[in-house]
Amino acid sequence: MLRRTILAGSAAATASVLASPVLLHAQTAPKITIGMSGWTGFAPLTLAQEAGIFRANGLDVETRFVPQRERNLALASGALNCVVTTVDTMIQWASAIPLVQVLVLDKSRGGDGVAVRPAISGWADMKGKSIAVDGAGTTPYFVLAYMLRENGLSIRDVQTPTLAPQPAAQAFVAGQFDGCSTYEPYLSQVRAMGPTGKILATTIDYACVVDTLAFQPAFIAANTDAVRRLVASWWQALEMIQRESARANEIMGKRVNQNAEAFGASAQYIEWQDQAKNRAYFGSGLLDFARKAHTVQRETGVLRADVDVSKLFDDRFIRG
Secondary structure (H helix, E strand, C coil), X not given: CHHHHHHHHHHHHHHHHHHHHHHHHHHHCCEEEEEECCCHHHHHHHHHHHCXXXXXXXXXXXXXXXXXXXXXXXXXXXXXXXXXXXXXXXHHHHCCCCCEEEEEEEEECCCEEEEECCCCCCHHHHCCCEXXXXXXXXXXXXXXXXXXXXXXXXHHHCECCECCHHHHHHHHHCCCCCEEEEECCCXXXXXXXXXXXXXXXXXXXXXXXXXXXXXXXXXXXXXXXXXHHHHHHHHHHHHHHHHCHHHHHHHHHHHCCCCHHHHHHHHHHEEEXXXXXXXXXXXXXXXXXXXXXXXXXXXXCCCCCCCCHHHCECCHHHHC
């Protein structure tokens, strides 16, 4: 009993010493509120929160679902101090408020795409066709514009009746329009519709949907260590997914009202970016894609003024 008491006391003292730096960080680090959505690619942030990874790294982090159209306004007002969205949207936001992307979260791998009627055999047949798509400035609109441009066409070469991703897919499946631009899980409705529709292209063919995490420059300058530990928490969340996939899928799925199996199925259409993939993409590919996305946004009128995309990235944190 004496030995047990001594060991317990010693262990407690040791734990206290080990924990004190983390407690100190938790007291001095700012609360980080991340504006996001239920998109599968963002889910490891939820995992890091719910599984205690952020807390173990001395961070007080809240992930908050905020509509994409409101996230930049919330960042500018101070209601959020961190946002996640696509690179093309980050460029659009950067035309109004300063922000810097520090981490690539995921790439869509078939999760976004354009569906058409069987009579459309290729992109050249798209001229004059009606393609249901969400409004200018949204991801489906960018995907359609990007893919058209890659094939020598413009968004002005097609008719674009405005429908949100789910109704766009539903209308197409019901026999309306010549095509639609949408994303999962709605794209799977098209995959399953049989001979009256087909997938013309997805982000497997054109890697144009890339999600990143960003802060305002002033926040990074004042809280460099907290940003570094948040990025490290992302790596640890991805490691947990590899190590405990069933439990991780259950935690991530619960946040979006999916069971573990359904969440795991949705994850097949995205590719989370670990540290090695971040280093590789920051080193070669990301800036080129951002420049191309900038061109598309300018040509479609979504972006009214040029943005220096080279100033929108900081790779310090993915290298630590």
